[in-house]
Amino acid sequence: RLCTKSRRAKVRQSKNRRGRRVFSPVIPDTTTEPVCNHPDQMAELARYIADEMNRNLLHPTVQKLKKLLNYDAAQETRQWMMSLPINGETR
Numbered sequence: 001r002l003c004t005k006s007r008r009a010k011v012r013q014s015k016n017r018r019g020r021r022v023f024s025p026v027i028p029d030t031t032t033e034p035v036c037n038h039p040d041q042m043a044e045l046a047r048y049i050a051d052e053m054n055r056n057l058l059h060p061t062v063q064k065l066k067k068l069l070n071y072d073a074a075q076e077t078r079q080w081m082m083s084l085p086i087n088g089e090t091r
Helices: 005-013 042-055 060-069 073-083
Strands: none
Touching: none
16 A cells, blocks of 8 residues: 555654664755656556556466565575485485
């Protein structure tokens, strides 16, 4: 779910759950001219992609993305380490 601008600004100024400060991006001191005059449309694009994924939950592509996002490399490494032989013995 996407955050609103005011909610993002509030998060930047607050502390996270562990009490550590949440840092906002560094704002440069110098002003530069934009390379192009096109508006930033990443939020709209992300909202569209999220809506499409929510509408098509059973589509194979969405299922593959879900599987890839839930991949736990640490768990896979632990399973691999447990399957290795110790001193020539198999487990």
